[in-house]
Amino acid sequence: MSLLNFFQWCEQSGIGDTIRRSSWLFPVIEAIHLLGLGVIGGAVLVVDLRLLGLGLRRQSAAQLARDAQPWLLGSLLLMVITGGLLFLSEAIKLYYHEAFWFKMSSLFLAIVFTFTIQRKVIMAGETQLRPVWSKIVAVVSVLLWSGVGLGGRWIGFS
Amino acid sequence: MQIRLLTLLSAMVLALCYGVTARTAAPNWGDAGHQILVSSTVTLQATPSHGIGSALLAFFSRLGDSTWSTGLHESRYAYDLIESVHVWTLCLFFGLAVLFDLRLLGWTMRRVPVSEVASRLLPWTVVGFISMVTSGTLLFLAIPLRSYQNIFFRTKMVMLLLAGLNVWIFHSGVYRRVATWDVARVPPRAARVAGGLSLALWVCIVLSGRMIAYNWFDCDRQPQRPIVNFLTSCVPTQSEEH
Numbered sequence: 001m002s003l004l005n006f007f008q009w010c011e012q013s014g015i016g017d018t019i020r021r022s023s024w025l026f027p028v029i030e031a032i033h034l035l036g037l038g039v040i041g042g043a044v045l046v047v048d049l050r051l052l053g054l055g056l057r058r059q060s061a062a063q064l065a066r067d068a069q070p071w072l073l074g075s076l077l078l079m080v081i082t083g084g085l086l087f088l089s090e091a092i093k094l095y096y097h098e099a100f101w102f103k104m105s106s107l108f109l110a111i112v113f114t115f116t117i118q119r120k121v122i123m124a125g126e127t128q129l130r131p132v133w134s135k136i137v138a139v140v141s142v143l144l145w146s147g148v149g150l151g152g153r154w155i156g157f158s
Numbered sequence: 159m160q161i162r163l164l165t166l167l168s169a170m171v172l173a174l175c176y177g178v179t180a181r182t183a184a185p186n187w188g189d190a191g192h193q194i195l196v197s198s199t200v201t202l203q204a205t206p207s208h209g210i211g212s213a214l215l216a217f218f219s220r221l222g223d224s225t226w227s228t229g230l231h232e233s234r235y236a237y238d239l240i241e242s243v244h245v246w247t248l249c250l251f252f253g254l255a256v257l258f259d260l261r262l263l264g265w266t267m268r269r270v271p272v273s274e275v276a277s278r279l280l281p282w283t284v285v286g287f288i289s290m291v292t293s294g295t296l297l298f299l300a301i302p303l304r305s306y307q308n309i310f311f312r313t314k315m316v317m318l319l320l321a322g323l324n325v326w327i328f329h330s331g332v333y334r335r336v337a338t339w340d341v342a343r344v345p346p347r348a349a350r351v352a353g354g355l356s357l358a359l360w361v362c363i364v365l366s367g368r369m370i371a372y373n374w375f376d377c378d379r380q381p382q383r384p385i386v387n388f389l390t391s392c393v394p395t396q397s398e399e400h
Contacts, residue, residue, distance in 0.1 A: 023374070031368040034248075035361060041249020042257045049282065056278045059270055067267045071260070146246060153245045157238045 007091040016088035026089060033082040037149055039075035043068040044114075044145050047122070051138035053131070061122045061134070076111075094155065103151030110144035211391045218302040230300035237300055244293040251286025252360055254279050259360075262353025264344030271340040272349070276333075307377050307390045310369040317366065321359040328352035 001009075010016060019025045047065050049055030056064060087094060094100040121137045221227055230236050260266040261275045298305045305311045332348035339346050345353075373379060377392035387394060 027369060027372055031365045034245075034368050035364055037245070038248050038252035038364060039256055040253070042253020042255075045250060045253055045282075046257055046279070055282065056267075056270065056274065058274060058278075059267075063269070064267070067270075068257075071257075071266060149245060149249065150242050153242050154238070 004095060007095040010088050010091040013088055015085065016091065019085060019089035026086065029082050029085050033079060033086060033152075036075045036079040036082060037152070039071055040079065040145070041149070043072035043075065044141060047118075048138040048141050051122070051134040051141075053135070060125065062125060065119075065122050072114075097155055099151050099154035099157075103148055103155065106144055106147030106151055110141070110148055113144055114141060214306065215303070215391060218306045221299070221302040222304075227299050227302060230296060237297070240293050240296045240300075244290060244297060247286050247289035247293065248364065251283050251290050252364060254283045254286065255360060256357060258283070259353040259357040262345055262349050263357070264342075264350070268343040272342075272345060273336050273340050276336075304376065305370065307392060308370050309375040309386065309390050310366045310372070312389065314363055314366040314370070317359050317363050321356060321363065324352060324355050324359060328356075 019029070046055060046068055047061060050057065050059065050061045050064050118137050118141055121133060222231075230240075257266060258275055258279055261268075261270070261272060267275060298311075328349070332346065332352065339349070344350070375382060375386050375390060377387070377390055377394070380394045382390075382392070382394075386392075
């Protein structure tokens with residue numbers, strides 16, 4: 001089964017069909033998707049600002065990352081669920097949309113980066129690493145997550 | 159301090175936007191009735207109604223014909239780019255505001271003093287808010303009349319005022335005594351209520367903001383229920399009513 005076949009199968013699924021037939025389901029799911037984006041944004045930014053030496057400077061990045069973790073994971077789950085539903089309703093359009101593939105690549109990289117490299121740098125603390133590395137990690141993290149958000153927004157533009 | 163800065167900056171942005179639009183709209187002023195009739199993108203019937211409502215309708219109709227507005231509306235990328243800025247700064251403003259509200263509710267960063275979260279994060283929400291108001295105003299300017307009559311836009315503006323009121327009440331009320339509950343893992347009831355209200359209002363603002371894009375209740379889609387036309391200041395013509 002080719003990738004296109006899979007996308008066609010998704011498009012023809014009962015859930016996708018239900019969302020397409022409804023005039024309000026897609027907008028409502030999309031709005032919830034946007035709320036999730038906002039919360040992810042906050043959870044990512046509060047840690048990245050700290051790594052840049054801004055925001056809550058008196059707390060350790062590790063502590064902030066731990067505090068933000070449930071909100072990051074929770075909103076990420078919300079986004080995957082709502083995003084999955086949106087995907088089912090227009091899979092074929094997305095297959096041919098560059099912004100979708102850009103977004104998925106950014107998402108993959110952002111998740112891998114956040115939970116491996118960034119996690120290691122944060123847990124290493126300021127003592128073991130030169131501050132410049134924290135800053136680089138923060139900038140990369142902001143760029144990757146911005147790629148996800150903006151890629152998502154550009155799916156809506158034709 | 160925060161709140162005063164926020165109010166001042168919002169007022170400046172709004173004044174600036176008013177200055178810009180008033181200047182570009184001015185040449186059309188004497189010809190208002192005609193402008194409404196020839197305004198092509200939106201259906202507007204300004205004939206029977208009077209008062210502030212119809213004056214605003216006429217104003218936003220003229221605004222839609224200004225060079226600024228048509229430029230934003232017709233540019234290939236301007237609208238999309240400004241909307242992307244609006245979405246990006248949503249993360250900055252909404253995301254960090256939500257974190258502060260969650261701290262007030264005692265749901266995150268319980269070990270960080272509330273005043274520290276406020277003083278270190280709220281300046282960023284001010285930056286985010288200014289960017290949102292600026293980009294939002296430009297988005298409005300691109301489609302002024304349609305946005306002004308849009309039921310979700312109106313809901314959003316009312317809730318923005320309520321959210322502002324909530325911020326003011328919080329900062330002039332329970333937050334003045336923050337020293338007494340600064341390190342409380344779960345802040346006092348008044349602070350939790352403010353946090354919860356703020357969270358609910360901003361969530362509704364984001365939801366209704368997203369819905370502005372949909373035209374279910376737009377004036378040019380008749381017939382609508384009378385209550386919808388009342389809420390959108392829409393006066394359909396005889397032929398549209400059936």
